[in-house]
Amino acid sequence: MADENEAVWLEAHVRVTLVELSRCSGFPEATLRELLEYGAIAPGEGETFPGDCVGRLRRAARLGEDLELEVPAVALVLRFLERIESLEAEVRRLHAQVPAPRR
Amino acid sequence: MKYKDYYAILGVARDASAEDIKKAYRKLAQKYHPDVTKDPKGEEKFKEIAEAWQTLKNADKRKAYDELGTHAPGESFQPPPDWERHFRERQGDGAASSFSFEDLDLGDLFESLRGGSRAGARSRASMQIPGEDFEATVHLRLEDAYSGTQVDLNLEMPEIDAEGRLRHARKTIKARIPKGATDGMRLRLRGQGGKGLNGAPNGDLYLNVALQPHALFRTSGHDLYLDLPLAPWEAALGATVEVPTLSGAVNLKVPPNTAAGRKLRLGGKGLPKPSGGEGDLYAIVQIVNPAAASERERALFKDLAQSSSFDPRAHFTGERSHG
Numbered sequence: 001m002a003d004e005n006e007a008v009w010l011e012a013h014v015r016v017t018l019v020e021l022s023r024c025s026g027f028p029e030a031t032l033r034e035l036l037e038y039g040a041i042a043p044g045e046g047e048t049f050p051g052d053c054v055g056r057l058r059r060a061a062r063l064g065e066d067l068e069l070e071v072p073a074v075a076l077v078l079r080f081l082e083r084i085e086s087l088e089a090e091v092r093r094l095h096a097q098v099p100a101p102r103r
Numbered sequence: 104m105k106y107k108d109y110y111a112i113l114g115v116a117r118d119a120s121a122e123d124i125k126k127a128y129r130k131l132a133q134k135y136h137p138d139v140t141k142d143p144k145g146e147e148k149f150k151e152i153a154e155a156w157q158t159l160k161n162a163d164k165r166k167a168y169d170e171l172g173t174h175a176p177g178e179s180f181q182p183p184p185d186w187e188r189h190f191r192e193r194q195g196d197g198a199a200s201s202f203s204f205e206d207l208d209l210g211d212l213f214e215s216l217r218g219g220s221r222a223g224a225r226s227r228a229s230m231q232i233p234g235e236d237f238e239a240t241v242h243l244r245l246e247d248a249y250s251g252t253q254v255d256l257n258l259e260m261p262e263i264d265a266e267g268r269l270r271h272a273r274k275t276i277k278a279r280i281p282k283g284a285t286d287g288m289r290l291r292l293r294g295q296g297g298k299g300l301n302g303a304p305n306g307d308l309y310l311n312v313a314l315q316p317h318a319l320f321r322t323s324g325h326d327l328y329l330d331l332p333l334a335p336w337e338a339a340l341g342a343t344v345e346v347p348t349l350s351g352a353v354n355l356k357v358p359p360n361t362a363a364g365r366k367l368r369l370g371g372k373g374l375p376k377p378s379g380g381e382g383d384l385y386a387i388v389q390i391v392n393p394a395a396a397s398e399r400e401r402a403l404f405k406d407l408a409q410s411s412s413f414d415p416r417a418h419f420t421g422e423r424s425h426g
Contacts, residue, residue, distance in 0.1 A: 006292075006293045007279065007280075007281050007290060007291070007292050007293075008290070008291045008293070009281075009283045009284070009288055009289070009290055009377035010288070010289040010290065010291055011288065011377055011378070013377070013378040014377075024291070024307070026236075052289075054289065054291065055289040055309070055311070058236075058238065058309065059138045062136075062138055063136060063138050063139070066132055066136055066149075066153065067129065067132055067133060067136065068129075085287070088287060089287065089323075089324070092286060092287070092322065092323050092324075093323040093324070095321065095323075096321040096322060096323035096326070096327075096328040097323075097328060097387065099330050099387060099389060100321075100330055
């Protein structure tokens with residue numbers, strides 16, 4: 001994630017540094033480290049994070065700010081968002097296999 | 104300027120305590136927050152609720168709002184003379200010049216009357232302020248996700264006009280969406296959000312992708328699924344059939360004795376992945392009888408029924424099928 005005007009798909013293969021994650025989500029680095037301690041975000045090699053956590057962190061940051069949530073509550077929100085995303089993917093996978101009604 | 108009744112929006116009395124206002128806001132925010140609600144009007148409702156809260160939670164702003172008097176929601180009104188100057192003086196931001204309220208939005212006005220700690224209108228002129236990030240959902244056709252596309256986005260964004268007034272305006276911006284999209288994916292377009300002020304970096308644009316339903320293909324990640332109807336004899340004898348893909352029709356060999364529900368894989372005929380490579384296309388076999396069989400077809404089916412000992416329901420009784 002380097003060049004200006006670059007378009008990047010935020011998926012697991014893309015690695016994002018903590019500094020970049022802070023810019024993307026609006027969470028201060030200290031808060032991100034706290035979320036890391038709660039296990040709500042998980043780093044890979046060299047303290048980089050999978051790109052798909054950016055969207056979740058942005059949602060959690062909005063909810064945290066607008067609903068005035070403490071960090072442990074934000075950590076819980078992140079876990080639920082991740083669970084919802086994986087359930088939605090599973091629903092899409094199952095739905096894709098169901099034959100469409102014949103016209 | 105049009106009046107907005109912030110107390111009515113939060114459903115509290117004008118003399119409600121700060122604690123009651125907070126409770127009312129929290130209750131409504133949990134219900135209508137756009138990241139929580141499924142209500143299509145949630146985002147609009149939450150914007151009103153948040154605007155009311157941002158003004159009423161701050162004691163100075165609440166006082167200034169109360170000094171505007173009571174009007175009917177949507178009614179045009181003028182703040183009392185020197186209202187804004189008095190307010191800015193109390194905030195310690197005394198140099199503000201009065202400007203016209205004519206076509207100003209009440210929410211924009213209160214947002215620009217920062218609560219002391221943040222930059223006021225005057226310092227905005229020289230301070231470096233990074234551009235805002237924007238986020239939007241784009242509904243793409245499957246074909247456009249496959250080949251990459253450009254979309255027009257109609258976004259509401261803040262700007263400072265020539266008079267130094269903060270205002271929100273809807274603008275259309277173009278965004279290029281590269282190949283690699285599928286349902287639920289997010290794209291970050293760096294530097295394509297709000298303009299940074301005085302040399303500060305621009306914000307980013309985040310796009311959430313939702314695919315429009317397609318008449319033939321269903322998606323799971325980057326894989327595509329297609330129903331493949333076969334005549335009973337095609338399924339029994341095998342056949343080569345033409346199937347559509349997003350890159351044009353291809354011939355698919357159906358092996359003899361193909362059962363309904365079997366998935367025939369066309370490798371690499373799915374959606375392109377951002378990390379390289381493509382998903383697959385799965386054709387799911389359906390066995391379909393002629394809608395109205397002719398006399399001749401019925402006769403042939405009768406022949407088949409008499410010559411075959413096939414029992415598709417053998418497992419109901421525990422007997423083995425002859426297949």
